[in-house]
Amino acid sequence: MQIHLKTLGCRLNEAELETWSREFAALGHRITGNLIDADLVVINSCAVTGEAVRKSRKLMRKAHRSNPRAKLVVSGCFASLNPDETADTLGVDLVVENGEKDRLVEITSKKLELHTMPALATLPGQSSLLATGRQRAFVKVQDGCRYQCTFCIVTQARGEERSRGIGEIIEEINHLHSQGINEVALTGVHLGGYGSDCNSDIGHLIRSVLAETDIPRLRLGAIEPWDLPPDFWDLFTDSHLMPHLHLPLQSGSDTVLRRMARRCKTTEFQGIVEQARDRVPDFNLTTDVIVGFPGETEDEWQQTLAFVEQIGFGHLHIFAFSPRPGTRAATLPYPVPRELIRERSQALHALGQRLKRDTLSRYLGRSMKILVEDRPSTGNSWNGYTPNFLRVALGDTGSENLTNRILGIRLTGLSPEDDQLIGEIEQT
Numbered sequence: 001m002q003i004h005l006k007t008l009g010c011r012l013n014e015a016e017l018e019t020w021s022r023e024f025a026a027l028g029h030r031i032t033g034n035l036i037d038a039d040l041v042v043i044n045s046c047a048v049t050g051e052a053v054r055k056s057r058k059l060m061r062k063a064h065r066s067n068p069r070a071k072l073v074v075s076g077c078f079a080s081l082n083p084d085e086t087a088d089t090l091g092v093d094l095v096v097e098n099g100e101k102d103r104l105v106e107i108t109s110k111k112l113e114l115h116t117m118p119a120l121a122t123l124p125g126q127s128s129l130l131a132t133g134r135q136r137a138f139v140k141v142q143d144g145c146r147y148q149c150t151f152c153i154v155t156q157a158r159g160e161e162r163s164r165g166i167g168e169i170i171e172e173i174n175h176l177h178s179q180g181i182n183e184v185a186l187t188g189v190h191l192g193g194y195g196s197d198c199n200s201d202i203g204h205l206i207r208s209v210l211a212e213t214d215i216p217r218l219r220l221g222a223i224e225p226w227d228l229p230p231d232f233w234d235l236f237t238d239s240h241l242m243p244h245l246h247l248p249l250q251s252g253s254d255t256v257l258r259r260m261a262r263r264c265k266t267t268e269f270q271g272i273v274e275q276a277r278d279r280v281p282d283f284n285l286t287t288d289v290i291v292g293f294p295g296e297t298e299d300e301w302q303q304t305l306a307f308v309e310q311i312g313f314g315h316l317h318i319f320a321f322s323p324r325p326g327t328r329a330a331t332l333p334y335p336v337p338r339e340l341i342r343e344r345s346q347a348l349h350a351l352g353q354r355l356k357r358d359t360l361s362r363y364l365g366r367s368m369k370i371l372v373e374d375r376p377s378t379g380n381s382w383n384g385y386t387p388n389f390l391r392v393a394l395g396d397t398g399s400e401n402l403t404n405r406i407l408g409i410r411l412t413g414l415s416p417e418d419d420q421l422i423g424e425i426e427q428t
Contacts, residue, residue: 001029001114004038004070006063008055009046011187011221013076015138016101017044023105029114035063038070040114042104045076047153050322053078057090064091073108075101077157081326098143098158135373135404137181138221141169141205142188146196147224149250150261150328151290151321158189163198166208173213182404183217183242183371191220192227203229210238216406217371217387222246222288225272226263233279243280244314244389247272248288252307253300256293259332266307273311284359284388286315291348292341293321294332301344309351314359314390316352320345357418360390367410367426372402383420391420 003024007013020042021031032038041063045056056078063072068091075096083095094111096104108114144161145154173184186205188194195201202223209218218241225247235241247269251257254265264272276283289308308316320341323330363386370384370392382394382402393415394402409423 001039002032002037003029003040003042004032004035004063005042005044006035006059007044007046007076008059009044009048009052009076010189011138011185012140012143012189013044013046015140015185015187016075016104017042018137019140020105027105027109027114035066035070038067040071040073040108040112041067042073042108043076044101045074045078047077047081047157047324049319050324051320053324060090060092071112073104073112075104077154080157081153135181135371136183136185136219137176138185138187139169139172139176140164140188141186142190142194145190146193147190147263148261148328150259150332151250151293151324153324153327154189156326161190161193161196163194163196163200165198166200166205169205170209170212173209173215177213177215180404182215182406183219184215185219185221187221190224190227192223201229202227203232203235206235206241210235210240216240217242219389220245222248224248224264225269228272233275236280236283242387242389243282244284244286244387245276246286246288249308249311250288250290251293251296251300252289252304253296254303256296256300256304259295260290260293260329270311282363282388284314284390285311286317286389287311287313288317288319289348290319290321291345292336294323294329294336295334296336305347305351308348309355312358313352313355314388315356316348318345318348318352353418357414360414360418360421363390363411363421364413365411367408369406369408370423372405372407374403386421392423393420395422395424397425 005017005021007017025031035041043059043063046052060074071093072091073094073096074092077098079095080097083097094108096107100107142161142163144158146161148155176184192202194205223245236243249269250260250262252266257265273285289304368386370386372382372384375382382397384392386392392409394409408426410426411421411423413422415422
């Protein structure tokens, strides 16, 4: 069968989708990027915001409308929170809730009676990730979250924390590397909570992966600042651990953070950042910020703007607050008007663009290595990322195929939009 996979939302959803891709391929099915050609469509939905819910519904309706003959399987947070709606009104043949999504391929094969081929029908060593142009793999290491941030529905949708065994994770990474994958990112709903259910922790996991795999590049997904173990920065002395971290801030105002039930004050966050920049060369920090949380005053908003500028993030993920039914934040008084949220978002986007430009400019004239990932549909340029996750576009490199190669490059300029670096390959 031809199977089309689609995901919305977080890196964990992407990691799960990649796992399903490998498992379907091992059964002899073919992964297709074309929805129209598919016999089976699998959607990993999201419910982290009201907008994510809207997009999830839209994606399901589009899949059913564009290819009504295909079977439609849906999993993820939206499907788990709304299984009856998903099945009854959105043309879905099978809902696999989050508690069973690790067995999605098995459940789908059984309940929809998929015809399979012997496992050896696929070519030995064939990588579905590389076949679709991906050089970075997301590896899910845990699921669930013990915390109760007031804006978050994911805790309800994902349930209690569950960690994978270190041996199983290492085996998966070594398998991915044997197939040509050069970069792995560890992901989870609550990545920093890894090991809470199995007498381990995130530091032990990272040390084990660095010691027992030869993956050239290891990255971490978003990790909460209060979860960093005391010796965390020592891990970066291993050059295989990339010097970039995504630490969610959510607000630069301590009073807003209290209403969000966040566990890190701005002074503590600032101390973590100072440690990182003091200990890790070329460290790049990115973050999330929610704009217009209920009750956000003008003074609180100005505190956020000032703190974001003070920290100097390399990139901002900006979310306009929308009330999510079932969360405590949806019941809080004094909602911020939509027009004011829009104005504040625009101001934060402008600040984020300036901070990104400042970050990129600091590396002009430097030599760094990038993992070449893709190229535009026209021309001979290629794109990739530095170890600290700065996007680089190479100039005209001729017709040579550079995909998935790690190359030394010299950073020579900024793109016209000031959103990525321009580099040229260093001659060896």
